[in-house]
Amino acid sequence: MEDELLAFYAGAIEARRLSRGIGQGEFVRTFELLEGVLPQSAAVIYDAGGGTGRYASRLAERGHVVHLLDPVPEYVDTAAREARGLKSMTVGDARALPWPDAIGDVVLLMGPLYRLLRREDRVRALREAKRVAKAGGIIFGVIIPRWASTLIGMLRGWVYEDAYAELVQEEIATGRHRRPKFWSSGVAFPARGQRG
Numbered sequence: 001m002e003d004e005l006l007a008f009y010a011g012a013i014e015a016r017r018l019s020r021g022i023g024q025g026e027f028v029r030t031f032e033l034l035e036g037v038l039p040q041s042a043a044v045i046y047d048a049g050g051g052t053g054r055y056a057s058r059l060a061e062r063g064h065v066v067h068l069l070d071p072v073p074e075y076v077d078t079a080a081r082e083a084r085g086l087k088s089m090t091v092g093d094a095r096a097l098p099w100p101d102a103i104g105d106v107v108l109l110m111g112p113l114y115r116l117l118r119r120e121d122r123v124r125a126l127r128e129a130k131r132v133a134k135a136g137g138i139i140f141g142v143i144i145p146r147w148a149s150t151l152i153g154m155l156r157g158w159v160y161e162d163a164y165a166e167l168v169q170e171e172i173a174t175g176r177h178r179r180p181k182f183w184s185s186g187v188a189f190p191a192r193g194q195r196g
Contacts, residue, residue: 018054022152030110030142031058037138038064039105046104046132048094048125049111051075053083060085069097070111094125099132107133109141117175146172 018027034055042063047056050068052075060066061084068083069092070076079089092098094112107129116122129139150168153159159168171177 027054031055034059034108034140037140039138043105044103045106045108046097046099047108047110048092048097048129049109049115050079051111053079053086053089055108055110056086057083060087064106067099069094095121095128096124097128097132101131102134102137104132104137105134106138106140109139111142113141114144146175149177 017023038059042065045056045059045064045066047053047059047066047068050056050070051072052070053068056066056068056079065087066085067088067090068076068079068086069090070079071091071093073091076089076091079086083089090098094109095116109125109129112125113122116125126139126141129141133139149164149171150159153164153168158164167178
């Protein structure tokens, strides 16, 4: 995977995002939507871009057979240590899934569609998901719009900080989300006067 993508996901911020703050609400709501489309009986689920396994682990707890893939080795290692009940965990790329054709009841793309910036890469990931899904299977994808950081920044008052305004401008123009250089692993964006 591209060095920029691996660098973005390195460390603790993204790994714990769904278990704190506004990320907890995102997790609960996304899981509600996902459960609304899943088969009632146990399904074979392939989670492409599954991170540290937060969704995959919850799905396994509900009786599904879940295979996780993520491009970040650190996240797959974390899933191996912390996620419970997963059938397999693999380092890999959603654009070239290692799984056979037509074997999944469900294929999840809950990261690749917004982290892959080029249209052709997103199309490749979708084609791979379709290849892995059984006929009549479900492909569940998640996107984050380019204006998401604007909304979060408005909610938290960050849009008045120059560095955050630059982040928002680049994200809206290119789709690329780059954290400010001073963004530490414990603080998403420091309050005024707290930067060194």
